[in-house]
Amino acid sequence: MMEGMVNMKPKVYVTRQIPDEVLAMIRQACEVRVWSESDVPVPRDVLEREIADVEGLYCLLTDQVDEALLERAPRLKIVSNMAVGYNNIDVEAATRRGIMVTNTPDVLTETTADLTFALLMATARRLLEASDYLRRGDWQTWSPMLLTGQDVFGSTLGIIGMGRIGEALVRRAKGFNMNVLYYNRTRKEKTEEAYGIRYTDMNELLRMSDFVCVLTPYTPQTHDLIGAAELRRMKPTAVLINTSRGGIVNEDALYEALRDGTIWAAGLDVFEREPVVPDHPLLTLPNLVSLPHIGSASVATRIQMARLAANQLIDAINGHRPAHLVNPNV
Numbered sequence: 641m642m643e644g645m646v647n648m649k650p651k652v653y654v655t656r657q658i659p660d661e662v663l664a665m666i667r668q669a670c671e672v673r674v675w676s677e678s679d680v681p682v683p684r685d686v687l688e689r690e691i692a693d694v695e696g697l698y699c700l701l702t703d704q705v706d707e708a709l710l711e712r713a714p715r716l717k718i719v720s721n722m723a724v725g726y727n728n729i730d731v732e733a734a735t736r737r738g739i740m741v742t743n744t745p746d747v748l749t750e751t752t753a754d755l756t757f758a759l760l761m762a763t764a765r766r767l768l769e770a771s772d773y774l775r776r777g778d779w780q781t782w783s784p785m786l787l788t789g790q791d792v793f794g795s796t797l798g799i800i801g802m803g804r805i806g807e808a809l810v811r812r813a814k815g816f817n818m819n820v821l822y823y824n825r826t827r828k829e830k831t832e833e834a835y836g837i838r839y840t841d842m843n844e845l846l847r848m849s850d851f852v853c854v855l856t857p858y859t860p861q862t863h864d865l866i867g868a869a870e871l872r873r874m875k876p877t878a879v880l881i882n883t884s885r886g887g888i889v890n891e892d893a894l895y896e897a898l899r900d901g902t903i904w905a906a907g908l909d910v911f912e913r914e915p916v917v918p919d920h921p922l923l924t925l926p927n928l929v930s931l932p933h934i935g936s937a938s939v940a941t942r943i944q945m946a947r948l949a950a951n952q953l954i955d956a957i958n959g960h961r962p963a964h965l966v967n968p969n970v
């Protein structure tokens with residue numbers, strides 16, 4: 641009897657070990673299989689096999705959910721991504737097949753804005769370089785221009801992509817008396833009024849800003865949004881921060897701009913290919929601060945993201961409309 645009931649539960653596949661309490665939530669509603677052999681992305685051949693009979697896929701930003709994969713999933717109803725960015729999923733292909741796609745907005749907004757501002761501060765004031773200098777034993781004396789950086793307070797911040805995280809970043813910038821410019825696909829007059837910020841085109845933003853932060857999603861339109869021409873428009877003292885997705889800033893162009901002093905420094909939490917290889921040319925530069933995609937990585941936020949992704953999976957499996965459908969016309 642018990643066994644029969646378990647078998648009636650809809651099948652779902654979870655592509656990585658997630659917090660036990662969240663897995664338990666999903667197990668209440670579903671028959672769950674999990675990729676738990678190691679904390680690396682599930683191999684493609686395993687995923688292709690596992691997806692064949694499931695109604696739900698709980699995945700991470702490291703999983704490529706493309707058309708070829710979806711073709712192997714005749715029963716699939718929902719792809720729940722444990723991330724707000726969903727450039728790893730072919731949403732159009734999912735929509736054509738009537739498959740819902742969900743993401744995890746809002747719960748990570750403040751945590752990611754914190755990290756973005758921390759990276760901005762660390763890059764401006766050369767924190768990692770200074771710490772390494774001390775640990776190497778190079779610190780001989782206090783010296784007038786030793787390890788001098790750029791001031792953050794009172795400077796001009798240009799935000800490209802004024803969405804949830806962009807707005808949260810403005811709130812932090814205001815605490816540092818920064819003058820904020822922004823560029824967005826659509827102008828947001830209410831946000832301008834609320835925070836006293838100014839809309840500009842990309843060229844003016846690049847020309848005027850001391851700090852440029854990229855916070856758009858990664859789409860065909862934002863691929864290489866910041867390339868050699870854009871970097872040349874920036875001030876030689878400017879700092880570029882990217883906490884959105886790697887492909888938005890062209891890495892070859894950034895390498896040259898940092899090496900040649902076209903811009904002063906950059907802070908990256910994301911790379912075109914992750915994990916970035918340790919001998920990547922960018923990592924040889926002293927004026928690059930690099931992080932391993934930890935924007936949303938606080939304990940509380942990661943648990944909230946995991947829970948939100950689980951709730952949406954369960955809602956869809958139970959025939960309800962999940963709150964954060966990215967393809968609402970599915």
Ligand SMILES: NC(=O)C1=CN([C@@H]2O[C@H](COP(=O)(O)OP(=O)(O)OC[C@H]3O[C@@H](n4cnc5c(N)ncnc54)[C@H](O)[C@@H]3O)[C@@H](O)[C@H]2O)C=CC1
Binds near residue numbers: 725748884936
């Ligand atoms: N480093 C990390 O760990 C994290 C990275 N992210 C990244 O940050 C991105 C932004 O997240 P949210 O603020 O929640 O998204 P959002 O959707 O609220 O904001 C994105 C903004 O970018 C604008 N935009 C889109 N395409 C544009 C274009 N071509 N030109 C100018 N503006 C454009 C949109 O109009 C929107 O205002 C995510 O898509 C994700 O890729 C998010 C969380 C953590």
Ligand SMILES: O=C(O)C(=O)CO
Binds near residue numbers: 722723724935936
């Ligand atoms: O949510 C995202 O898009 C991330 O990059 C990690 O939180």
